[in-house]
Amino acid sequence: MNRYMSPILCVMALWCLCLPLASAQPGLYTEDAIQDQDKFLKAKNLVLLGKLDKAEELYLGFAKSNKRNDVVMYELSRLYMNKKDIENANKYIKKAIQINPANQWYHRLQANYAEKEELYEAAMLSYGKLIALEPQNVGYLNKHAQLATKALDEESALSSYHKIETIIGVSEDISRNKFEIYSAAGEEKAAVAELQKLVTTFPNSTRYRNNMASYLIEIGQEKEAMAQYQQVLSVDPEDPIALIAVSAKHGPGDSDTSTGLASALSTVIANPDIVIDQKIGELLPMVTDLDQMVQEQQAEVIQLVRQLADVHPNEAKAHAILGDALIASGDEPSAIASYQRAVELTKNVFPIWEQLMYAQENQKQYDALLETAEEALDYYPNQPLCYYFLGIATARQIDPQMSEEDLFMRGIKIDESMRAKSQAYSSAIEHLDEALLMTGNNQVLQYQILRSMAFMSYDYEAMEKAEAYAMQALEKQGAVKDTALENLIQSIEQANKN
Numbered sequence: 001m002n003r004y005m006s007p008i009l010c011v012m013a014l015w016c017l018c019l020p021l022a023s024a025q026p027g028l029y030t031e032d033a034i035q036d037q038d039k040f041l042k043a044k045n046l047v048l049l050g051k052l053d054k055a056e057e058l059y060l061g062f063a064k065s066n067k068r069n070d071v072v073m074y075e076l077s078r079l080y081m082n083k084k085d086i087e088n089a090n091k092y093i094k095k096a097i098q099i100n101p102a103n104q105w106y107h108r109l110q111a112n113y114a115e116k117e118e119l120y121e122a123a124m125l126s127y128g129k130l131i132a133l134e135p136q137n138v139g140y141l142n143k144h145a146q147l148a149t150k151a152l153d154e155e156s157a158l159s160s161y162h163k164i165e166t167i168i169g170v171s172e173d174i175s176r177n178k179f180e181i182y183s184a185a186g187e188e189k190a191a192v193a194e195l196q197k198l199v200t201t202f203p204n205s206t207r208y209r210n211n212m213a214s215y216l217i218e219i220g221q222e223k224e225a226m227a228q229y230q231q232v233l234s235v236d237p238e239d240p241i242a243l244i245a246v247s248a249k250h251g252p253g254d255s256d257t258s259t260g261l262a263s264a265l266s267t268v269i270a271n272p273d274i275v276i277d278q279k280i281g282e283l284l285p286m287v288t289d290l291d292q293m294v295q296e297q298q299a300e301v302i303q304l305v306r307q308l309a310d311v312h313p314n315e316a317k318a319h320a321i322l323g324d325a326l327i328a329s330g331d332e333p334s335a336i337a338s339y340q341r342a343v344e345l346t347k348n349v350f351p352i353w354e355q356l357m358y359a360q361e362n363q364k365q366y367d368a369l370l371e372t373a374e375e376a377l378d379y380y381p382n383q384p385l386c387y388y389f390l391g392i393a394t395a396r397q398i399d400p401q402m403s404e405e406d407l408f409m410r411g412i413k414i415d416e417s418m419r420a421k422s423q424a425y426s427s428a429i430e431h432l433d434e435a436l437l438m439t440g441n442n443q444v445l446q447y448q449i450l451r452s453m454a455f456m457s458y459d460y461e462a463m464e465k466a467e468a469y470a471m472q473a474l475e476k477q478g479a480v481k482d483t484a485l486e487n488l489i490q491s492i493e494q495a496n497k498n
Helices: 007-024 037-048 052-065 070-082 086-099 104-116 120-133 138-150 154-168 172-184 188-201 206-218 222-235 240-249 254-270 276-288 295-311 316-329 332-345 350-362 366-379 384-395 404-409 414-437 443-459 463-476 483-497
Strands: none
Touching: 037 052, 037 070, 052 070, 070 086, 070 104, 086 104, 104 120, 104 138, 120 138, 138 154, 138 172, 154 172, 172 188, 188 206, 206 222, 206 240, 222 240, 240 254, 240 276, 254 276, 254 295, 276 295, 276 316, 295 316, 316 332, 316 350, 332 350, 350 366, 350 384, 366 384, 384 414, 384 443, 414 443, 443 463, 443 483, 463 483
16 A cells, blocks of 8 residues: 555545544534635644644734634644644634633643643632533543542542532542541541541441451551451451451460461461462562571461462462561571562562572572573573572682592592682672673672672682782771671782792
8 A cells, every 4th residue: 555645535534633633522513613615634644744844834814804703712722732832722722712612621721731741729620610510520520539649639629529529429439538538637527537438338348347357457556457357357257458467466475476377377378269469568668577486486477478388289389488488587598489480470579599509509500590690591681690509610610629539520620620620719709790890889799799700719718819819808897897808818918828
């Protein structure tokens, strides 16, 4: 098909454009309003083609000879807004409204201009005129309330929301908006009344009662909150939010409370119909505080997180949080298995890879670390930690202090050991250099890398480089004293003396 529009198609397209506007706004394109329809259509076509200056010339000619033509003023206003000439855009929309104050399109355009300029009170005035023209228009009332909220005119916002309620009855959106206004203003009684309105209107919805209970706890009315949670459980005995809240509140002591909460959470976790994110939301604070718990409580939390992984075996996040819990409890080898399962299920969450590699390094699983780092690099070629751990694992493929027997077991002849060590060291340093280049302004990571390069060079008896890296690490060290690094520098100095 020819990529240029034929004159006939152009005329048809313009006619189709004008027709809905004419039907939407009665009297908009009449012979009385516009004497020369062809020229008017030409001006509109110029706007569509982006030739705004030529279109402006035509429209201004119309305006000069048709000073009472609101349509021309409206089109001029739109044209000037396209030209980013806000002053003239406002000037001509005001003229259009003066000529035809009953046209709702004009008021809406004026309000739109004001809102874009964050002149919310001016936009409110425009919507006030629209509401006067159409008092039952819920859309106008809702927009007026939103603008009033932005203008920090809570009284006007509430007035509009009240009017909406008289038209449509109680609704979640309106009650929620009113609640937020009351809550922000510290009007707790009015805020509770809005939540109660939803509870009364929708008595079988546990969500509204849970929301009300949550707010009651927030404002210190725990007794009333527990009554709401009990009402929720009378409707749905397995509601996770209410179950957890009631179990935690009614425990007789710290230990029993923990046990009761664990029992409630176990019921929630076992339910496959409850989304995993909600379960993790309940478990995460417990996992975060795991290292502060006694052993018995730690065991309960670990059991709950294991249960989560059993119920959701194909969810990477379940295995990841289990890994975090196991790390916090000191069971790093088991955590590694959980992180490995997590990265099998998803490759696009780098923090899981990071935790896995740190754990493998801590456990001196250098062969596994090498494989993990190489695979991680395939997905994250711009992550410095991938190169860092690849360097650490590469350096440990050959122990620089390896005995002759160990060299023999690895198939390395004694006379080739120096060359093998040199190659391992060079490759490792190359990876760490690459990591260093990618750190940007991350001084903490720079310190970590340089420190590792210093210790690695010392192990490989590259004393000159070890000293250089150690001194660079000291520059990045910050306020924290690193005794091991200071001892390394002393050892290097002693070795140099010898």
